[in-house]
Amino acid sequence: MDLKKDYKKLYQQWHKEFKQIKLTELNQDLFNHYKKILNFINEYKEDNSNELKNLILNSYKENFNFLFDDFLKLREVKIINSALALKEINLNNVIEAEKLFYQNLVGTIKGFKKVKTLSLYQGESEINLEDLIKSEVKIKEDIKEVSISNKKEKSLISESNDLIDEVKIDYTLVRFLKETPPLVGIDLINYGPFEKEDIANLPQKNAKILMNEKFAEKIELN
Known part of the structure; x- marks a missing residue:
């Protein structure tokens, strides 16, 4: 594990994500690699007698955590904006949790628009309330599923x-x-x-x- 090299790679990807409108490519292997590094540096313990080394390590730990968290939040905002606009994204450029998040957001938005459209014609035709209820339940189940999946990835969704x-x-x-x-x-x-x-x-x-x-x-x- 080359921490200096990995930090530089993460910084370059964060910088690219920050500068461009479209999502950068993030595969599951790379995501897991970054998580492995984070787990290592967050759990690493150094002899307290070496203050300088501890200072450098803590600074490195803080910067790496910030870059990774901000990188994921930037991607989250792009995914939400694309879903709200019903704009397609390249699903090959996202990890599985992001893919599920996007697909279920789109499904929820389409379901809402369908209900909204039906309500406009409420006086002209009969609305099948049973179908709407089933649709709402399905949407809620999908959102719950994505929430659980994202928690397993140690939260791509914003904290409370x-x-x-x-x-x-x-x-x-x-x-x-x-x-x-x-x-x-x-x-x-x-x-x-x-x-x-x-x-x-x-x-x-x-x-x-x-x-x-x-x-x-x-x-x-x-």
């Missing part, structure tokens, strides 16, 4: 907002230097897209990445 409230998040005011695609903050709020000269108050970790990549600059408040 109640948990977020318990964590103090610092924010930084930035000015964008060029067009920037939408992103998911570590507070799980969707930000963007942004135009050049736009100003936004973003979570400090997200802002730091944007500034490092020359997408934005910090606004100093006197």
Whole structure:
């Protein structure tokens, strides 16, 4: 296991996911590989006497976890947006949990649109309530199935907002230097897209990445 090489690979894929509108390719083997690395670094214990080594390890652990979580959240937002627009995605570029998530979202949205359409003609023709109830039950079962599947993948779906409230998040005011695609903050709020000269108050970790990549600059408040 080459941690430096794997970190660089994850960073490059995260950066590509961040910059482009379409989903990047993510196969199950690569996903499992990243999870294996995360499990290793999160469980690794170092002798407390070596403070410098512990500092480097903790920094590496924090950055790797952030990149991986943000990478999955970026993909989640793209999948949700595609499903809402009933836009097809390349199912060869997603892992099984993402595939099920997308397919069931599309099924739910189509089911809702069907019910909505039928309700518009309520006065003109009889609606089969039994069929609608069966359809609603099927949709709920599908969503529950995807939820269970995603939990087995250690959650592709956003965590509870109640948990977020318990964590103090610092924010930084930035000015964008060029067009920037939408992103998911570590507070799980969707930000963007942004135009050049736009100003936004973003979570400090997200802002730091944007500034490092020359997408934005910090606004100093006197």
